[in-house]
Amino acid sequence: MKLLTANRLGDGEAVWWSDDLGWIERIEGATPAEGKDEEARLDAIGQDGIARNAVIDVNLIDIAIEDGRFAPLRLREKIRAAGPTNRTDLGKQAEPVLLEGGDAPGDGHVSI
Amino acid sequence: MYRYDEFDHAFVQARTEQFADQVSRRLSGELTEEQFRPLRLMNGVYLQLHAYMLRIAVPYGTLSSRQLRMLAHIARTYDKGYGHFTTRQNIQFNWPALSDIPAILRDLASVEMHAIQTSGNCIRNVTADHFAGAAADEAADPRPYAEILRQWSSVHPEFSYLPRKFKIAVTGAERDRAAIQVHDIGLHLKKDASGQLGFAVYVGGGQGRTPMVAKKIKDFLPEEHLLSYTTAVMRVYNLYGRRDNKFKARIKILVHETGVEEFTRLVEAEWAHLRDGELTLPQSDIDAIARYFALPPLPARPEGDEALKLARLDSRAFSEWLTQNVSTHRHPDYASVTISLKGIGEAPGDATDRQMDLVADLAETLAFDEIRVSHEQNLILPHVARADLKRVYDRLVEAGLHTANAGLITDIIACPGLDYCALANARSIPVAQDISRRFASLERQREIGELKLKISGCINACGHHHVGHIGILGVEKKGAELYQVTLGGSGDEETSIGEIVGRGFAPEELTDAIETVVDTYLGLRKDPSERFIDAYRRVGAAPFKEALYGSEARAA
Numbered sequence: 001m002k003l004l005t006a007n008r009l010g011d012g013e014a015v016w017w018s019d020d021l022g023w024i025e026r027i028e029g030a031t032p033a034e035g036k037d038e039e040a041r042l043d044a045i046g047q048d049g050i051a052r053n054a055v056i057d058v059n060l061i062d063i064a065i066e067d068g069r070f071a072p073l074r075l076r077e078k079i080r081a082a083g084p085t086n087r088t089d090l091g092k093q094a095e096p097v098l099l100e101g102g103d104a105p106g107d108g109h110v111s112i
Numbered sequence: 113m114y115r116y117d118e119f120d121h122a123f124v125q126a127r128t129e130q131f132a133d134q135v136s137r138r139l140s141g142e143l144t145e146e147q148f149r150p151l152r153l154m155n156g157v158y159l160q161l162h163a164y165m166l167r168i169a170v171p172y173g174t175l176s177s178r179q180l181r182m183l184a185h186i187a188r189t190y191d192k193g194y195g196h197f198t199t200r201q202n203i204q205f206n207w208p209a210l211s212d213i214p215a216i217l218r219d220l221a222s223v224e225m226h227a228i229q230t231s232g233n234c235i236r237n238v239t240a241d242h243f244a245g246a247a248a249d250e251a252a253d254p255r256p257y258a259e260i261l262r263q264w265s266s267v268h269p270e271f272s273y274l275p276r277k278f279k280i281a282v283t284g285a286e287r288d289r290a291a292i293q294v295h296d297i298g299l300h301l302k303k304d305a306s307g308q309l310g311f312a313v314y315v316g317g318g319q320g321r322t323p324m325v326a327k328k329i330k331d332f333l334p335e336e337h338l339l340s341y342t343t344a345v346m347r348v349y350n351l352y353g354r355r356d357n358k359f360k361a362r363i364k365i366l367v368h369e370t371g372v373e374e375f376t377r378l379v380e381a382e383w384a385h386l387r388d389g390e391l392t393l394p395q396s397d398i399d400a401i402a403r404y405f406a407l408p409p410l411p412a413r414p415e416g417d418e419a420l421k422l423a424r425l426d427s428r429a430f431s432e433w434l435t436q437n438v439s440t441h442r443h444p445d446y447a448s449v450t451i452s453l454k455g456i457g458e459a460p461g462d463a464t465d466r467q468m469d470l471v472a473d474l475a476e477t478l479a480f481d482e483i484r485v486s487h488e489q490n491l492i493l494p495h496v497a498r499a500d501l502k503r504v505y506d507r508l509v510e511a512g513l514h515t516a517n518a519g520l521i522t523d524i525i526a527c528p529g530l531d532y533c534a535l536a537n538a539r540s541i542p543v544a545q546d547i548s549r550r551f552a553s554l555e556r557q558r559e560i561g562e563l564k565l566k567i568s569g570c571i572n573a574c575g576h577h578h579v580g581h582i583g584i585l586g587v588e589k590k591g592a593e594l595y596q597v598t599l600g601g602s603g604d605e606e607t608s609i610g611e612i613v614g615r616g617f618a619p620e621e622l623t624d625a626i627e628t629v630v631d632t633y634l635g636l637r638k639d640p641s642e643r644f645i646d647a648y649r650r651v652g653a654a655p656f657k658e659a660l661y662g663s664e665a666r667a668a
Contacts, residue, residue, distance in 0.1 A: 007159055007163075009138075009139065009145075009210065010139060010209060010210055010211050011163065011164070011209035011210065011211065012159055012160075012162070012163035012164040012208075012209065012210060013162075013163060014161065014162055014163075050145065052141075053138075053139075053141040053144075053145075056145045056159065057159055073591060074591060075530060075538075075539075075588075075591075075592075075593065076161065076530060076536075079161060079530060079531060080161045080162065083162065084162070084531035084532060084541070085531055085539060085541075085542055086459055086531055086539075086541045086542050086545060087459075087531075090192055090207075091162055
């Protein structure tokens with residue numbers, strides 16, 4: 001399973017793609033892709049984001065579902081989704097969760 | 113301190129407005145990322161994991177109070193209240209918006225600072241001994257020459273698109289505190305038998321994936337030839353340096369592949385065309401630049417000795433700080449103070465806006481308005497009257513900047529690692545924090561003595577792990593962090609590259625492994641005066657391998 005992620009052009013903020021809300025600041029509401037066709041669709045959205053100068057550094061990242069939440073497989077992506085591990089007062093982990101879109105498939109639980 | 117002249121002001125202002133226009137065109141979509149990326153990098157703007165990062169040059173590590181206050185202002189206004197001092201005497205801000213960077217650069221320009229050439233394949237910030245001009249053991253202040261190199265190398269048309277980045281470091285003392293032998297060019301300023309100033313020239317040092325100790329290609333280059341000879345080295349590199357492979361493009365590879373003798377011959381042949389030409393430095397120009405770096409007028413303050421004697425008796429903590437963080441000054445009534453940015457359990461090199469303001473205040477009121485950034489990620493007050501040391505200490509206590517660990521095992525160099533850096537494979541900061549907490553006892557640290565521990569989160573080695581007495585390199589293996597330990601590295605006048613001691617360690621094993629290395633050293637040293645690095649050079653890796661891996665090591 002994969003998510004589409006990037007950094008927003010104007011401020012560099014890490015963002016993920018949601019079919020409902022566009023580029024969002026929390027991984028929780030992102031739209032996952034399963035299978036080659038879905039991945040190709042997200043990839044095309046990413047290229048469009050670059051072309052429209054909305055985002056840069058676009059990537060499809062591998063994720064799993066853990067306890068009903070999206071869990072990036074690579075530590076790098078876990079840190080992008082949360083913030084620096086040595087400064088839990090910074091980054092997305094320090095901000096209250098305001099769900100902008102659908103939760104990950106599962107029980108609907110969202111954790112910060 | 114050096115002050116911008118009209119040319120400097122005009123140049124930095126023009127460049128700031130040029131980049132502001134480029135940012136505006138990027139945000140409007142007129143420039144693509146592909147077009148913009150090289151432009152932003154030339155101006156120190158990177159993209160990291162969470163945001164953009166702005167790297168600002170602190171030329172040869174020298175700052176005024178006004179400049180440090182501006183860095184505090186930037187941290188407070190455009191970032192998240194802190195900055196990170198780097199191993200190349202720069203400062204990095206981790207969270208600026210691209211749209212704010214023109215305003216940041218204008219603020220910087222107002223205090224004679226910029227971010228030009230802090231990235232890209234050009235000559236980067238020229239670094240120097242952080243005690244330059246104050247140290248009792250130096251032949252002369254190396255900063256005037258670093259400033260001459262800065263002026264010469266700024267947007268140098270011939271050297272703006274080199275095969276790869278290029279780093280120069282200068283020291284003026286026999287004791288190398290600037291790690292010159294792991295730079296592309298290392299310059300050791302010294303005097304010959306007749307008292308003339310000149311340089312021993314080292315070329316081809318570096319860390320990264322292929323660490324190499326620089327080779328000395330000239331014993332003594334008279335000072336007036338600094339630019340002509342450096343130009344000759346750069347021309348040979350620019351002509352013959354590899355551009356086909358990024359990983360083989362640094363000058364160290366060229367020197368290695370060409371051979372020192374042939375490389376030196378090529379440089380000398382090139383220099384024959386340049387020597388005594390227009391690049392020869394007139395003594396009047398050297399003197400004019402040197403005047404900017406003159407020692408401030410230091411009034412006699414002989415009362416310091418008695419005051420310190422009493423203060424030592426009064427406070428053990430102060431006494432320990434004096435022993436560890438205060439260095440001998442060329443003037444007997446003065447001292448240089450190392451302000452540790454390595455509080456126990458803190459991120460190495462990070463300073464808050466409040467801490468920066470406090471250090472700026474201290475420098476202004478008690479230290480002749482001068483601050484240095486060390487490549488070991490600490491701040492220095494180079495000129496403090498010994499009589500004022502207790503006042504300085506008391507103010508540092510207010511800001512939590514009084515940790516008495518300079519040169520000890522918790523004075524750790526660490527790169528930002530995977531918590532921030534897009535290139536990193538593993539985290540550095542939490543590793544440093546964990547080791548720092550394990551060795552928190554100052555008594556224990558002092559029993560261990562001088563020990564340089566350096567951590568990098570990837571093979572690019574920004575954390576200088578190759579030259580750590582104990583080096584730690586974070587790698588990613590099967591999706592998890594793994595840490596390789598190297599022993600026996602050193603970045604001083606006896607530079608050596610550390611050797612990998614054995615298989616790597618998982619994060620939860622690493623601090624125990626470091627403790628095992630330290631305990632092994634304590635058990636085998638001849639006496640407390642034998643430093644870790646000296647003991648390692650005497651006994652080699654075997655006892656450490658045995659302690660870390662036991663029968664596994666014997667089988668190998």
